[in-house]
Amino acid sequence: MNKKHKQHHEEHIDESWLIPYADLLTLLLALFIILFASSEMDSKKYNSIMRSLNSAFTGGSSFFDQPQVVPIMEDPASDLNKKLEEAKQLSEKQGAEQEQIRKETAELQELKQKLDRYIQDNQLTTQLETKLTNDMLMITIRDNALYASGSANVKPEAQKLAVTISDMLTQYPQYQIEVSGHTDNVPIRNAEFETNWDLSAKRALNFMKILLQNDKITANRFRAIGYGEFQPIDSNDTADGRAKNRRVEVSILRTIKSPNVIGADGKKQ
Structure with a gap:
């Protein structure tokens, strides 16, 4: 009798633990599938998945019971x-x-050719030069071509040069113009100017005023700057170097700056 009762008891072992165990396995399987799928997603999608999982684990008794889950996928076609x-x-x-x-390079090269032709025709090669850079077309004029020593008054014979440059600039109204004055590092000694800065600024301003006498040019395109001796292009230790440093520069500024000048033929200069 006892033997039969023992066998009957063994046939009805309590297996209720299998239900939560199965739920746990199902939850883990879902987690691994999601983590595997997210391994090829970007960080934004991964964070979205983590928020969804966090909501599932903290907001209810079962992962699948949550009525609101943060979307974890975006439309690939829309993103592309x-x-x-x-x-x-x-x-x-x-x-x-x-x-x-x-376009700008072609225009500035055209203006450079006109200026170079004028320089050659008037035998001014030792006094003027032009240079096209990534930022501008620069016209460099030696100070002895424009001013007497220690003076900011433009020589009468040099005013013709200013008028010629002004006439050329009227054909290119889209560009801003900077007129800058430069000196050597020898201190100025006269009653009119206290420093080389004063002298360079006044020289730039006076030359710009002659350019602006042309009624076809608008003044808002222009600015005058005095740099004194602080932007030398040569050594101030020699007479020739100091002569090169004493200059006025008229710069026609590009509207778009490029790391490399691109010529009219599309090639980098």
């Missing part, structure tokens, strides 16, 4: 289209800038 559109807009902007650079 957005990136393609951004790339297209960037390409169009860069293309427009490159075209503007080529």
Whole structure:
């Protein structure tokens, strides 16, 4: 009798522990599947998944009982289209800038040729030179071509040069113009100017005023700056070097600056 009762008891072992165990296995399986799927997602999507899991673990008794889960996937096609559109807009902007650079370079090269021809025709090669850079077309004029020593008054014979430059600039109204004065490092000694800064600023201003006598030029395109001796282009230890440092520069500024000058033929200079 006891033997039969013992066998009957063994056939009805309590297996209720299997239910939470199965739920745990199911939850772990879901977690591993999600983590595996997220291994190829970006950080934004991964964070979204983590928020969803956190909501599931803290907000209810079961992962699958949550009625509101943060979306974990984005539309791949929409994301790709957005990136393609951004790339297209960037390409169009860069293309427009490159075209503007080529156009400006062609115009400034044309102006440079006109100036170089004027310099050659008037035998001014020792007094004037032009240079096209990434930022500007610069006209450099030695101070002895424009002023007497220690003076800021433009020589009468040099005013013709200013008028010629002014006439050329009227053909290029889109550019800003900077007129800058420079000296050597020898201190100025006269009653009119206390420092080389004063002298360089006054020289730049006086030359700019002659350029602005042309009624076809608008004054808001121009600015005058005096740099004194603080931007030398040669050594101040020799007479020739000091002579080169004493100068006026008329700079026609590009509207778009490029790391490399692009010529009219599309090639980098």
